[in-house]
Amino acid sequence: MEGDTDGHFKYPVARRDDSVEYEYFGTKIKDPYRWLEDPDSDETKQFVLAQNEISLPYINSCSAKARIQERLTEMWDYPKYSTPGRAGPRYYHFMNTGVQNQSALYLQNSLNGPSQVFFDPNTLSPDGSSSYSLLHLILYVKVDSVIDSLYGPNLFSGTISLNTYNFSEDGEIFAYALSEAGSDWASIRFKKVSTGEEYPEVLKRVKFSGIEWTHDNVGVFYSKYPETDSKADGTETVSMDSNKVFYHRVGTEQSEDILVAEFPDEPKWLLGFNLSDCGRYLFITPVKECKENLLFFFDLNSLGPEGIVGKVPLTPIVTKFEADYSYVANTGSKVLFRTNKNAPIYQIIEVDLEHPEESNWRSFIPEHESDVLDSAATVNKDKLVLCYMRDVCSVLQLHDLNTGAKLQDFPLDVGQVLSLSARRKYDEMFFKFDSFLEPGTIYRVDFNSPAPWKADLYWKADVKGFNKDDFVAKQVFFTSKDGTRVPMFIVHRKDFVQDGTAPAILYGYGGFNVSLQPSFSLTFLSFIQSFHGVFAEANARGGGEYGEKWHNEGRLLKKQNCYDDFQVAAEYLINEKYTQAKKLTIEGYSNGGFTVGACLNQRPDLFGAGIAGVGVLDLMRFHKFTVGYLWTSDYGNPEENEDQFRNLLKLSPLHCIPSADSLPGNTEQYPALLLLTADHDDRVVPLHSLKFIAELQHVHGHNPKQTNPLIIRVETKAGHGGGKPTKKRIEEIADSLAFIMNALKLEYRGDEN
Incomplete structure (x- = not known):
């Protein structure tokens, strides 16, 4: 740690350019660190190096860091399986032997037969270990030969990951997309299943795309962005335009691909697509933000003998952005969609494509009186599998696909159905159940067995050194500021003493209709074991835990409700003596990073520390970078709507940092803060975190009472989080726990019984 003997940090002096400003609705906004928006400038690179030269020594100075990482690695080292799926005559599943950087895809010729590795992403990256301690030395070195000569060619391992995949209808060709260094950009390739032969073509400029096979096994639909002069490696910040759907015939060059659908008058639309189970209908589902989509279809049976030769005429079903629609199944022209149209907690409707007008729609599975319809799938020709949420926990049901009638429930403990593998043409299904204490x-x-059908145990995880009987997980409800009843889960050791002395983590998200259900996490478990602490997960408004109303109550002009919920959750933990303010850490990622920043600014008296990972922190300019414009559905558009601008100006973490002499709650200093970001995060670009830490250090770095660290950790060869290698994940968790231990002056207790 670089600091004085009295504990004060010597933060880098970042250049402020107070002449940079912009104006929204007559209000001028200073942007003195605008230069940090350029990731390629020498000045930005030097700023990052200087920040890491503070954060890394501080984190590494933790006396128990090595032991925390060692114990975490030991616990992580157990086999992990995905739900099996079928493709043609074969079964497939992902498996990680323990601490492999990426899970490999395994093939079985029969369910009970031996499995063999079919596709292993670990072989695509050099097999070595990345050294985080060298991060500040190599963050922006661009010449691979220089890196190799200094540290060897194996510095970064497992940074190529499987982004998405799909097998042809007959199961004989494997289409897969790879991402590098955590970027959202991907490239699609093809592999012959029987021989392992790779097809020569590579489809590039792909981002946020699925892969859908035509049922003749000849080609796939996918979406891509046009070639531009800007780079596409995950370090760019330019906004994305002109997403289009193409058709690719396997074995041909990408230059021969056929444009199938585009909306040139709407360059910001992101085009979703999928094929019906029967392979006859292509559905196109444009979105312009992160909620609500349009719906069009094309009948592939209407094609001539030459097949797809150009753009197809799309028949509209939904032409206004007012609800969400997702395909479930169809029988002939009658199609089932899951939607929140006139149903805030979702229903299933039937649309006849021969008469697709809304006046002809009918409700097939009506909206439940209280449970949220979370997902729907088909299996065994005529059965519909529905997964509901009841007070944030999963409920799994089986219905008749022809009538909608409920056939049975599948009993579940308190937790979530993490994944479901089912297809209409197969007579079996698999699902994976997960909870705080169920790994x-x-x-x-x-x-094929007689009804009622039973869910038989297929595989169960066994985590080394973990006994769920040693822990307690429970759900509580607290009353938020406006009287709303909000759920929260709390996990701690069984021998926990509720006297207010334990450290705690309050985790959450609160946005974009995302539901935080009970889920096993070695992160929170390691915290509990290392410090005999408490883990709490608050289901704040803005999420999807109670459907669209819950979402709407925490977005746009009601976004403050989300932060009120978190602050009252913190007060609950303190008042009920689970912890005390100086030992409470608030933690969140992405949109949850916005939550952390807003809560620390508004109520620094409630928290001893905060961890904000890849957070959205500049709410005045977020919409100008990569896909940030999609988030206006939750945040609003500060440039186009004055009410939304005024609201965001009161919330934006970058613009609402309280001064040292006016901290709320009569606190003397800002809580300890660790920001986490990554150089290849092309979703929430690093400039959010870089500008925020520069401003925070400027405002509080010279406060003589500010001994709490205000630091940032910038990861290399990593993105927003998807596909992050296991080694990097373990290192990041260990670093975060080391930060908490140092900042809150905790005692390591991980070796106690």
């Missing part, structure tokens, strides 16, 4: 159990349902 993953896979069940199989065989529909």
Whole structure:
């Protein structure tokens, strides 16, 4: 740690350019660190190096860091399986032997037969270990030969990950997309299953795309962005335009791909697509933000003998952005969609494509009186599998696909159905159940057995050194500022003493209709074991835990409700003596990073520390970078709507940092803060975190009472989080726990019984 003997940090002096400003609705906004928006400038690179030269020594100075990482690695080292799926005559599943950087895809010729590695992303990256301690030395070195000569060619391992995949209808060709260094950009390739032969073509400029096979096994639909002069490696910040759907015939060059659908008058639309189970209908589902989509279709049976030769005429079903629609199944021209149209907690409707007008729609599975319809799938020709949420926990049901009638429930403990593998043409399904104290159990349902059908145990995880009977997980409800009843989960050791002396983490998200259900996490478990602490997860408004109303109550002009919920959650933990303010850490990622920043600014008296990972922190300019414009559905558009601008100006973490002499709650200093970001995060670009830490250090770095660290950790060869190698994940968790231990002056207790 670089600091004085009295504990004060010597923060880098970042250049402020107070002449940079912009104006929204007559209000001028200073932007003195605008230069940090350029990731390629020498000045930005030097700023990052200087920040890491403070943060890394501080984190590494933790006396128990090595032991925390060692214990975490030991616990992580257990086999992890995904739900099996079928493609043609074969079964597939992902498996990680323990601490492999990426899970490998395994093939089985029969369910009970031996498995063999079919596709292993670990072989695509050099097999070595990345050294985080060298991060500040190599963050922006661009010449690979220089890196190799200094540190060897294996510095970064497992940074190529499987982004998405799909097998042809006959199961004989494997289409897969790879991402590098955590970027959202991907490239699609093809592999012959029987021989392992790779096809020569590579489809590039792909981002946020699925892969859908035509049922003749000849080609796939996918979406891509046009070639531009800007780079596409995950370090760019330019906004994305002109997403289009193409058709690719396997074995041909990408230059021969056929443009199928585009909306040139709406360059910001992101085009979703999928094929019906029967392969006849192509559905196009444009979105312009992170909620609500349009719906069009094309009948592939209307094609001539030459097949797809150009753009297809799309028949509209939904032409206004007012609800969400997702395909479930169809029988002939009658199609089932899951939607929140006139149903805030979702229903399933039937649309006849021969008469697609809304006046002809009918409700097939009506909206439940209280449970949120979370997902729907088909299996065994005529059965519909519905997964509901009831007070944030999963409920799994089986219905008749022809009538909608409920056939049975599948009993579940308190937790969530993490994944479901089912297809209409197969007579079995698999699902994986997860909870705070259940590290993953896979069940199989065989529909050849007599009804009622039973979910039989297929596989159960076994975590070394973990006994769920040593812990307690419970759900509580607290009353928020406006009287709303909000759920929260709390996990601690069984021998926990509720006297207010334990450290705690309050975790959450609160946005974009995302639901935080009970889920096993070695992160919170390691915290509990290392410090005999408490983990709490608040289901704040803005999420999807109670449907669209819950979401709407925490977005746009009601976004403050989300932060009120978190602050009252913190007060609950303190008042009920689970912890005390100086030992409470608030933690969140992405949109949750916005939550952390807003809560620390508004109520620094409630928290001893905060961890904000890849957070959205500049709410005046977020919409100008990569896909940030999609987030205006939750945040609003500060440049186009004055009410939304005024609201965001009161919330934006970058613009609402309280001065040292006016901290709320009569606190003397800002809580300890660790920002986490990554150089290849092309979703929430690093400039959010860089500008925020520069401003925060400027405002509080010279406060003589500010001994709490205000630091940032910038990861290399990593992105927003998807596909992050296991080694990097373990290092990041260990660093975060080391930060908490140092900042809150905790005692390491991980070796106690």
